[in-house]
Amino acid sequence: MINIENQKLIEKYLTFWEKLEATQKNLLLNNSAEKVFHKDDSIYSADEECLGVLLIKTGMLRVFILSEDGREVTLYRLYPGDTCVLSASCILNSINFEVHIAAELDTEAILINIAAFGKVANENVYAENFSLRNAMERFSEVMFAIEEILFSSIEKRLANYLLDQSDRAGGDKIKVTHEQIAKDIGSAREVVSRMLKVFQEEGLIEQGRGKIVIINEKGLEKFL
Amino acid sequence: MINIENQKLIEKYLTFWEKLEATQKNLLLNNSAEKVFHKDDSIYSADEECLGVLLIKTGMLRVFILSEDGREVTLYRLYPGDTCVLSASCILNSINFEVHIAAELDTEAILINIAAFGKVANENVYAENFSLRNAMERFSEVMFAIEEILFSSIEKRLANYLLDQSDRAGGDKIKVTHEQIAKDIGSAREVVSRMLKVFQEEGLIEQGRGKIVIINEKGLEKFL
Numbered sequence: 373m374i375n376i377e378n379q380k381l382i383e384k385y386l387t388f389w390e391k392l393e394a395t396q397k398n399l400l401l402n403n404s405a406e407k408v409f410h411k412d413d414s415i416y417s418a419d420e421e422c423l424g425v426l427l428i429k430t431g432m433l434r435v436f437i438l439s440e441d442g443r444e445v446t447l448y449r450l451y452p453g454d455t456c457v458l459s460a461s462c463i464l465n466s467i468n469f470e471v472h473i474a475a476e477l478d479t480e481a482i483l484i485n486i487a488a489f490g491k492v493a494n495e496n497v498y499a500e501n502f503s504l505r506n507a508m509e510r511f512s513e514v515m516f517a518i519e520e521i522l523f524s525s526i527e528k529r530l531a532n533y534l535l536d537q538s539d540r541a542g543g544d545k546i547k548v549t550h551e552q553i554a555k556d557i558g559s560a561r562e563v564v565s566r567m568l569k570v571f572q573e574e575g576l577i578e579q580g581r582g583k584i585v586i587i588n589e590k591g592l593e594k595f596l
Numbered sequence: 597m598i599n600i601e602n603q604k605l606i607e608k609y610l611t612f613w614e615k616l617e618a619t620q621k622n623l624l625l626n627n628s629a630e631k632v633f634h635k636d637d638s639i640y641s642a643d644e645e646c647l648g649v650l651l652i653k654t655g656m657l658r659v660f661i662l663s664e665d666g667r668e669v670t671l672y673r674l675y676p677g678d679t680c681v682l683s684a685s686c687i688l689n690s691i692n693f694e695v696h697i698a699a700e701l702d703t704e705a706i707l708i709n710i711a712a713f714g715k716v717a718n719e720n721v722y723a724e725n726f727s728l729r730n731a732m733e734r735f736s737e738v739m740f741a742i743e744e745i746l747f748s749s750i751e752k753r754l755a756n757y758l759l760d761q762s763d764r765a766g767g768d769k770i771k772v773t774h775e776q777i778a779k780d781i782g783s784a785r786e787v788v789s790r791m792l793k794v795f796q797e798e799g800l801i802e803q804g805r806g807k808i809v810i811i812n813e814k815g816l817e818k819f820l
Contacts, residue, residue, distance in 0.1 A: 469743075514739070515661070515693040
């Protein structure tokens with residue numbers, strides 16, 4: 373059984389809560405647990421057993437796809453307050469593809485057991501509706517990421533990424549490797565390194581070990 | 597009002613039919629119409645008004661995304677028996693991206709008016725779930741297409757495409773332009789033309805005006 377604080381979060385995150393029978397509520401509460409993931413932990417992959425539904429309390433998870441030769445493309449990220457049903461896609465008949473999930477920061481989450489959630493989603497059309505809507509919202513994010521990857525030029529994608537990350541960090545300094553940028557914008561590390569060198573030569577950024585400093589924001593914005 | 601044959605099709609395609617009130621059934625039937633699209637007609641685009649829900653009777657539609665500079669990437673096709681709710685995405689709050697739809701063959705469809713379908717989906721959770729599940733199934737197809745585009749080599753994608761199309765056509769001859777192949781496999785026309793020339797030089801295919809003939813199927817299969 374989960375503590376009162378987590379119980380309140382479950383009731384808040386699962387917006388179909390009021391539509392459940394008492395036995396269904398108990399089933400979900402009795403099959404929920406707090407989980408802590410560490411930065412860079414792999415949380416879920418296509419080869420593993422179905423995980424369950426995740427409610428993110430703190431930290432950040434990254435959802436990505438992986439090619440046969442190990443190339444990663446980031447689809448979206450999960451932040452505190454987000455719910456993830458794609459980690460339970462094995463119980464959702466309409467979802468036939470597999471994503472990978474890894475922790476980008478130390479992350480606390482509530483994990484609802486797959487069998488319990490599956491039973492409730494099967495019995496209760498509102499729980500099923502919640503799952504489908506949650507997955508659809510991700511579909512929209514994925515389409516956005518895909519359009520960026522397919523249609524934006526590498527300069528534009530990279531400039532957009534740098535400006536976005538510095539906004540998030542609340543400063544001009546971004547701690548990130550070329551490898552990570554490549555994964556995030558769906559490109560190759562060599563291409564990212566080459567383009568960053570161009571940006572550096574044009575006086576738009578400076579590079580250090582594992583960090584990038586934006587020194588001409590207006591210059592980067594011209595690429596958007 | 598729609599004829600009896602089409603009414604039966606609506607009842608069959610809309611799997612939530614039995615969960616509707618009589619007034620909801622009448623609303624849908626009174627707001628459905630048979631539509632004929634001609635080959636190459638643009639049926640739906642992001643700029644146009646929301647279309648409605650399509651039930652495909654005969655023919656074939658192609659669903660794609662379009663970049664600012666006019667490049668198309670095919671996401672999936674709709675065949676007889678398929679239902680399309682993405683053409684009604686304006687009423688589905690969870691869907692926030694836009695697709696384009698064009699007729700690839702002369703196509704007969706039943707079109708359910710957007711306002712009527714939206715009202716029923718709003719009132720009836722089973723109708724909403726049908727829409728979400730229908731869209732989710734497309735999500736899986738889109739992910740498959742995207743993984744192909746991002747991860748497969750151009751040779752593999754092209755060989756796979758040619759074998760797939762000849763299977764569909766039931767023979768070795770495929771009627772298609774380089775332009776169309778490029779759209780379908782998410783590449784550029786120049787790249788497709790170059791690679792087809794390589795296939796031709798290797799004795800795998802022969803090319804004519806608007807057609808490609810496979811002359812060594814086993815050779816193409818080696819690329820898969």
